[in-house]
Amino acid sequence: MEHLQEFASPNMGKNAREHESTAQVANILRTASNSGSAAPLAAQAAQWMNTLAHEALSPQTDAATLIEALGQLEQLKSAASACQARLAVVFDANQRRAQSAAGTASAEIGLGIGAQIALARKESPHRGNRLLGLAKALLGEMPHTFAALATGGINEWRATLMVKETACLSIEDRQRADEELAADTGGLDGLGDRKLVGKLRAISYRLDPQSVVNRATKAANNRFVSIRPAPDTMVYLTALLPVAVGVSAFASLSKMADAATAAGDERGRGQLMADELVTRVTGTPRGYSSIEVQLIMTDRTLLAGNSEAAVLPGYGVIPGATARQLLDSTQDASHEEPEVRAWIRKLYTAPGASQLIGMESNARIFPPAMRRFIQTRDQSCRRPYCDAPIRHRDHITSWADGGPTTADNGAGLCEACNHTKEAPGWSSKPRPGPRHTFEIITPTGHVYESMAPPLPGD
Ligand SMILES: [Zn+2]
Incomplete structure (x- = not known):
């Protein structure tokens, strides 16, 4: 949950946050009451997209008209970001209410909300939490910055910088900074990212010099x-x-x-x-110590100098020739320097088969060979848009629901995604696909597909 706090003022305690959040939502619901629920909004957005995709443009279109449209569309993107922020804050309140009603432990309330926003926005879970934090800070503490975003005066990235650079301030000082920037008519026009950050830092330092010093100390922890x-x-x-x-x-x-x-x-x-x-x-001159390097390649790549690629987990696809070089050089290194324990684990893909061979276990815990197999097949966290390293092997159909401990029913997840999955309303189930595939169902009933990355030779 620490990501949610990333953009929050330091003196904002949990109760203050809850209170603030309720006030925000009441405010937003008031503004939104004219336009009704979000469902017509989604349909309208689809219509706009259709209009944009079919906009007739000819080489004869007047150049000034083109520039005018480019600028207007940029403002539309900012306005869309502002609307997304409002939707996110209302969604957050809605989910917290539902979790609380379902008896979720108070420490776990809020879990998986950023992850759902991330899936909808095709972003990593980490970024989903940041976007939610940004939305809450904009609506709760920086109304002028929010208004600038909503009217296309700044874009989402600039708004992020403004929230981030004032996060070290108390709520009162932050609101003062927000007002000061807004009062400076046209003060944001023409400012590049760097100048904007410089300006914000100068304001922050003037309002509360100690906070900037504290911030530097905190930065070292990161x-x-x-x-x-x-x-x-x-x-x-x-x-x-x-x-x-x-x-x-x-x-x-x-x-x-x-x-x-x-x-x-x-x-x-x-x-x-x-x-x-x-x-x-x-600690070794060639850089290879007792670090395990795994290569997945077909036997054609290894033996026949075939031009297929190999996969180096943690890196991705490497050319077959590079894989062979790596094998040769580590073997040389081991020969010349016996203390260098460099070795390469080779996992072969069966020629013509699109999946590594599966395995099965009777235990709930995935045995080491199966863990390695899942790690190799999945390469990184299987949650869509998440590139984080695998830390857990998880049952797709849970063990409690009779899901077996097999490579097919296993998926590699990162620390954060493994935790999110425990929140009420989340589930997953296998789905047929050209490669290992399963689907993730979120508390709102939205379904997202996760397919294992392709292997060389596929
Ligand atoms: Zn993940």
Whole structure:
């Protein structure tokens, strides 16, 4: 639930939040009473989309008319975002009421609401929670910023920045900042992201200097390391660090590179620093230690130099040739340096078969081989739009409902999605598909499909 708090003012206790949220909803319902329920809105939106898709444009259309329409549509997107924010806040209140009526423990109230918004908006669950937090902050604490979004003065991203940059303030100071920005007529026009953030920080600092200092201390708690794929079988290994630590780590690598160059090493500066980073982190010169690398490939790829791709879980698809190189180089490394315990687990896809071979167990807990199998088949969390790493193997049809412990009835889920699934009203069931497929049913009865990613050779 911490994501929901991300945009909330620090002094807003749970009770204050609840109270505020009720007041917000009453307000929104008042504004919405003219337009009725959300159902005609959905139908209207579908009509607008149809109009937009069939808008006749000819090469003769006047250039000024084109620019005019581009600008208007941009404002329409902002207005749609503002309407989504109102819908999200009403939906949140609706779900909390339903959860409370169903006897949900108070600590669990609110669970799965951001996840439902995420599925509807085709976003990750993490982003769904952020969007809900944004909506609540805009409607509850920053009415002028909300009005600017609703009238197309700013877009959703700018509104996000405005909420984020004032999150360190008390509610009163935040409302003051919101008013101050609104009073500055045209003050937001022509400001780029960076200038907007600069302006917000200046206002925040003037209103409450201590909050900005506290915020810097809090930011250091958010340090992390992440990995994401880059083109050409490369990855970005990124660390977010407090400035002093980051600068000192970089200086240390830089100093080492200078020394190596002075000693006649012919590698480039970037190469030297990257190699040194890997050596220091893994403790081995080649970077392969006792880390398990799994490759899924067909036997054609492995043996016959076939041009099919292989999959490196945690990265994605890599060319078959790269997979073979990786095998060769780790075998060399093991030979030259026996202390390097680099190894590669190979999982073969059966030629012509589109699924890895299934397995079965009589226990409730997925045994290690099946866990590895599910991990390899699913690659990352199976909740649509969620790219988070797998932390749990979950029964699709639950064990309590007689669902067996089989690879077919198992799915890999991340920490957050595994927790959401426990909220009342969520269920899942297998569905036939070209690859391993199941459907997720949310408390509103909306159904979303989850299909395993394709394997090489499919
Ligand atoms: Zn997930």
